[in-house]
Each structure stands twice: as structure tokens, then as C-alpha cells.
Amino acid sequence: MKLPSRILLGLFCLLVAVWLVAPTFVVVPMSFNEKKSLAFPPDGFSWQWYHNFFTNTDWSSSFFSSLKVATVTALVATVLGTLAAFGLDRMKSRASGVLRALLITPMVVPGVVLAVGIYAVYLDTHLVGTMTGFVLAHTMLAIPFVIIAVSASLEVFDRRLEVAATSLGASRLTAFRTVTLPLIAPGMLSGLLFAFVTSFDEIIVALFITSPYLKTLPVQIYSSITRDADPTVAAVGTILFLVTSLVIGAGLIIGSRQGRR
């Protein structure tokens, strides 16, 4: 390719990269705003919105609800998703293809349609605004990510290792625990993280099945944005971004160490 067109292509990519990444950082300066507004550029400097996040019970209680829902969801989804990924891996190819497609449909069903349906069922079964209701819905939404992650590590897993272990006298359970599990653990871990994030970030179903007694963080953020220009949302966004960056950074470091081994 000629030089000028290369430069043009490079510039274009740079622009796209900025477009992808930059909006994320806009919330950071807004979170230190002195005035209660989201207008740009922000005025002055203060920590008051961070203070508000940690002291205002609306914000802190929704944060802890989200944490609880997401933790339980991540655990349940990882167990169910790993079992399913194993089953699919060991099934006849046609049946597993159909089941796999079925199990990842939650990813493509339009959010609002799903949310309306779940709301209807929950109204009849008194699950609106309950922990169980949130966990059930979020687990269903998170299972596809676990299946995809665990399936990916099962694909490169050499099943002869398991056979070797059993032929050397290990019981199936021991073989699974000492051979299979450590080898697919990275897949399960990334499935767990994806499931956690899916639940922690889920908003559409949450908006429908929320109640004044159980509100998750995204619902609180959404209602804050629609109600008024409160920079607390920017502070929350900054905190969330920092925490996820740390978690993912740690995951990358652990992952690369394991890869080197």
C-alpha cells in the first residue's frame, strides 16, 4: 500500500479508537464538579459526589443489592453453565448444536420483550422485587457467557488426559477434580467474571422487576439520570470503571503468568 493511504488509514483507526474509548473518560472530570450540574466543562473541584455516594443510603443500599445479586448470580451461573458446557461437549454433535443454540438465545432476545414477559410471570408468582427473582433472571442471562467461556477451554482440553488418569486408577471424580478441573479453571473463572458483570450491569429486566425495597445500582443510576443532573452518577461511573479495570488487569496478569508456565 502507498504511504499516503497508509497514513489516512492509520488516522482513521486512531479516530475510531478514540471514539470507542474516550466517552468513558468524560465521566471522570464530571465527578469532581463543584456545582450540581453535568454541563461541560465542570466547575472547580470537590469530592462531594463521592462523599454523597458513600453516605446517601439510596446509593449505598442499591450498590450492596447489586453486589449481592451479582455474586449469587455469578456462582449459580458458573455451576449451571459449566455443567451444561460439559454435557454439550460430550453429546452427539447434532443434539448439542441445537441445545447450544437454544441456551444462548437469551443473548439475542430483545431486552424489553424479555423484561415484559418476566415481569408478567413474576407478578403472578410474587417474585417482583425479590432477591430470588433477580438471581433467576440474571442467571438465565449470564449462562450463555459461562457456556461460551467454558466451551472454549473444553475445546482445547485433551480428553485423553482424563482417560489416562482413570486408567491409572483414579476414580472419575478424582480424575475430574485433579485433572480436568485445574485445566478448565481459567475458562470457568472468565465465565464467572462475565456472569458477575452481566448481572451487575443488567438494567432492562431490573427496571421492570425492581421495587422500592430492592433496587440495583443500574436502576438507581438510570432513575438519577432521568430525574436530574446529579454528578453522583459520574462519581459512581468513575468508581465502577476503576474497580473493573483493577479486576480485569489482575485477571490479565494471572492469565499471562499461566500462559507462560
Add this chain to the structure above:
Amino acid sequence: MAGSDIAATGGRTASAPAAAGEPRRRLSGGPFWLVVPALLLLVAVLGLPLAMIVMRSFAEPRWGLQNYFWFFGTPVNLIVLQRTFVISAWVAVVCLVCGYPYAYVMTAVGPKLRLALILCVLVPFWVSGVVRTLAWVILLQDSGVINSVLRGLGLGSVRLIRTQTGVVIGMAQVLLPFMILPLYSVMKTIDLRLVQAARSLGASPARAFLQVYLPLSLPGVYAGAIIVFILALGFYITPALLGGPRSTMLSTLIQNQVLSLLNWGRGGAMGVVLLIATFVLLAIAAPLMRQPHRQGERR
């Protein structure tokens, strides 16, 4: 069931000889039971709710097709339906135009730069979706970043928030990774020597691209475009926060029917229309997307 009976009666001595024959027996019936818990949950929290929507669309307030007649007989609904498709198509086009060169560059650069480019694609995933939309509100609003830059340059201001343009910009940024990743996974398998061969045989760069590279990358284009289009059809949060009354999409209308007007029948009918559109598109697109595998098999 049978397995646990054997385990209960056979005890320790019987399990050792059974172990050799067991893996094969497990292969036939066993694995399905591992999938059952996930399937049950799927039926309860996905199957049942969708069935409920379909049923209510026919059954409320009374049995019949009245909700569908209402939907297709009301001009506003048809305008919103059309707009939903138009906005989704625009988002897919914007994503394709921005994503195609980006994915190509990802395949062409060295490993370090490639990692940086991949990270840029993945960063949006680890920022909360609602927070990302908030960022777009800050950027696009009349007193926002874009307008203050424009005013600073003496270019006046543009109205972006509560317009379709604003909605398309925000949605495209959210969905761009879903375009770039499939494009990249197809493009990295393309043998660039084919392009070189075309060039050495006298094809112009444009012709070599159009006749060799582009056709080989088409499965990625189809996959990315369809995924983005389908996800865009069901978007709710971004249009609700960035859009105005003139950029309402179908999801907002459904939410409005159910939560504000408590009209489950009409909301259900709209939901069924959106569901059918999604699955018809998926059915059309599935064979197009599967192409890279078939190519791999042929080789």
C-alpha cells in the same frame, strides 16, 4: 437414576470393574442430564415469559387478533416500526464503515499495536452500559463537550441530544465491538498472498480489493452487520436517554404500553412483532455467518 441405583447396590467392589466400561455408557445418555438444570432455568425464565407475551397478545382484553389489527392499523406504530428499522440500519452501516478498516488494520499491524487496538475494542465492555450512555449525554447535550468545542472554534452549535443523529452515534459506539470482532476473526484467516497475486497479475489496488479481499471478508461483514442490526432493534436504554419524542423506538413504545397504560395485549403484540423480526433475521443470516467454517472444512 439408574446410575445411582448401581452405586447404591454395587458398593466399592463393583465400582472398579465398572469404571472401564462406564465412560462409553455415559456418552450415550449421561451428558444430557448435565444440560438439564440450565435448560429448566431457561424454560422457566425465558420460555414461560415469552409464551406469556404471545398468549396475552391474543387473549387480552379478549381472544382475537384485535391487538395486531390495532398495531398495523395505527399510523404512529408503523412510523415507529419503520424508524426502528431505519435507525438500526444506520447503526449497522456506521459500524461497518468504521469497523471494516479498523479490523483490517488489526490484522496488518505488529503484535504490540494489535494488542492495543484489541484493548480499545474491549474497554467499552468493562464500563457499565448505563454509565456509558451517561457519558454520551454529557458529550452530546447542548451544554456538552462537542458543542462547547464547536463554540470554542466559532462554529456555532449543533443540536445532537434528543435527535436521531445523537441516538445513532451513541448506539453505534456501544455496538461497534460486535462488528469489529467477527470482522477481525474472518479477516485474520484471509491469505494476503492472494491479494499480492492479483496485484502481480496486473490488477489495480482497488480491483484487487474489490474482487479478492472483499469477497473473502464477506462472511465477517454479514455476521457483524446482522448481529449489530439485531441488537440495535431491541435497544432501549440508549434511545430512551439520548432520544426525544421524534426518535422513539419500538422498545420504548412496548415499555410505555405495559408500564404506563397497563395494556398487556397491545404491548404483547408489539413484543411479538419485534421477536418475529429478530428471529426471521437470524434465520436468514445463520447460513451466511456459517460460511467461514465451511471454507475451513474444504481446505
